Amino acid sequence: MATVKRRSFNQVKEEISFRVLRQKIPEAWVIHEYGPDYGIDCVVELFDYVDEAKEVAETLGEHFYVQLKASDSVHYTTRRAYSRGNVAKGTLSENKAEYIDIAVANFQLDVSDLLTVELLGPAVPVLLILVDIQTERAFFVCLNDYLEKIILPEDPSFFEKSSKQLQIPIQNEILPRDVNLVPLRAYGKRAKMYGAFTRFAFQKKEIERTRGLANFNPTTSAEDDLEMLRVFTESALRQEVWRGHDFWEPMQWSLNELEDVRQNLAAGIEHQDLDHFKQYCEEYVWHRLCNLSSMYEELVREWFLPTVLAQLASYPEVGKLHTGES
Incomplete structure (x- = not known):
């Protein structure tokens, strides 16, 4: 017997989730929906507006x-999250005398x-966004980071299971305010960060x-070395990681140092000062530029996770470390 068209509750929930996400993110941002769900x-x-009237937005x-x-x-x-060692360097080791209780979904x-x-790898950020359709609140967590920083250390054989419970800090709520959108902007810039590193x-x-x-070590002239440093400096400054980098202060430090190198090159480097200048560039400026990648892997990729380090770094105003046996 023929029936009229029907909609499942899952289809209704899916439509609600897209509508809520659309309401939570800036109007200039574009959501490209995929076809069949393969994960x-x-x-x-x-996108960001390029005019004060907010009539034209361009892609970032x-x-x-x-x-x-x-x-x-x-x-x-x-x-209950316990203080722990760096799980990127060794097996999980927790200190049960230090902990933070984190509200999660x-x-x-x-x-x-x-x-x-x-x-997909760590350079392609995939966010799990959970929409509570009763309250229309939306919470996020980065799956790439959750997998490497929490699941693998705590449950190395997770892949033998059919499903895995994730715990999303409710502080990771998506709200249409600039301060709440900083994490999403930081994830959007991740591929550029890895390219710059x-x-x-x-x-x-x-x-x-x-x-x-x-x-x-091929033999080069002083003129060749100075030209290479000019090219490297301009290339580093053209990387699209400096704009909108306010989520991470070390980026500003390195940007200032690159600008200093540019100014010194423009003023001219005497040949007798070249060796010292190259040493400054290599041991200080570019050493710190390269160290950004280490800090990013160890610190930034743990932000907004349900861990002690993430709470203290992401939400220092509310992350309170308790001491004493739990």
Whole structure:
């Protein structure tokens, strides 16, 4: 017997989740929906207005991918997170005498979705955005970072399971305010950050060659060395990581140092001062540029996760470390 068209509750929830996400992010940002769901529901492309009247917006060339989920029965609870060693350097080691209780929203995610994220690698940020359709609140967590910083250290055999419970800090609420959008903008810039880190590492190695410190050191003239430093400086400054970098103060420090190198080159470097200038560039300016990648991996990628370090770094005004046995 023929029936009229029907809609499932899952379809209704999906429409609500997209509507809520659209309301929470800037109107200039674009949501590109994907077709059949293979682990990614949409990609958000970041735009900024270029005029005061806000009539024209241009793309920033920045994106983050989204696994969008909706629930009418979100389970809110508390996660007790303990101080721990750096899980990127060794196995999980927790100090049960130091902890923070973190308000979280639980969500059960298919392991197949986590494996898809793992295949994409850390430079392609995939955010799990959970929409509570009862309250129309939306919370985010970066799956790439959650997988490497929490799931793998705590449950190395997670891939043998069908699903895995994730705990999203409710402080990670998406709200249409500039301060609440800083994390999303930072994730959108991630691919550019990794590209810049690679560029800086290459440049530092080449500066080392001019100082005779590499395994292969071709003979170059003073004019060649100065020209290379000019090219490297302008190339580093053209990287699209300096605009909108306010989410991380060390970026401003390195930007100031690059501007200092540019000014010194423009003023002219005497040949007798060249060796000292190359040493300054290699051991200080480019060393700090390269160290950005280490700090990014160790610190920035843990931001906004349900961990002690993330709470103290992301929400220092509310992250209170308790001491004494739990």
